[in-house]
Amino acid sequence: MLKNRFLLGGLALLLVVVLYYAFFDNGTSADGLAAITDPRAYQQQMDTARSEKDRSLRTSADSPLPDKANFKGLVYFKPDLTYRVTARLEPFADKTQKLVVRMSDGSEEVYEKFAHVVFSLNGETCRLLVVKFDDTYSILxxxxxxxxxxxGGGRYLELAPSDMIDNRAILDFNKAYNPYCAYNPSYACPLPPAENTLKTAVNAGERYVAHD
Structure with missing residues (x-):
């Protein structure tokens, strides 16, 4: 059983680089966080990053797809800035707090509890736990x-350090993506903790269809 933490492997590293630069926004808000000043350019950047991810899944040796030749591309919700929100960042005062995360194969791994983010989405007040593994900040x-x-196993959202300034964080659910086990059951992926179950629909980011 192969382990897939948040972004383990060469393909994942490529995606980090692509997403970071493709979504590097062209403005700064009053709180110092990146701002969207051109929604059309944002959608073009999103489309480019998604096309690059498809290309990587189809060609990379690190791709989890068992049948890359017949892969026709991932399915996404249309980019929607409604799902790019500013959240209140509540870091843990005790930096030694850990979270035991259950994996899709029944095993467990331990991650660092970094912070909670509190935000409004679809009229609902939401609260999610951010965990840290090595230098990666993630929401499962x-x-x-x-x-x-x-x-069904949940999705992941990465936070770059530039997304978190003082007590604020940018959460862009248009970047939410599936773990490797969504494509290939031979991978073991972290499952979201119970507290990270939202009571609202996040119609943004990667959707799901089976890839044989």
């Missing part, structure tokens, strides 16, 4: 779409 979450329009 489920929502109302999980097991229906999106992967």
């Amino acid at each position: 979450f489920r929502d109302v779409t999980s097991g229906k329009e999106t992967y």
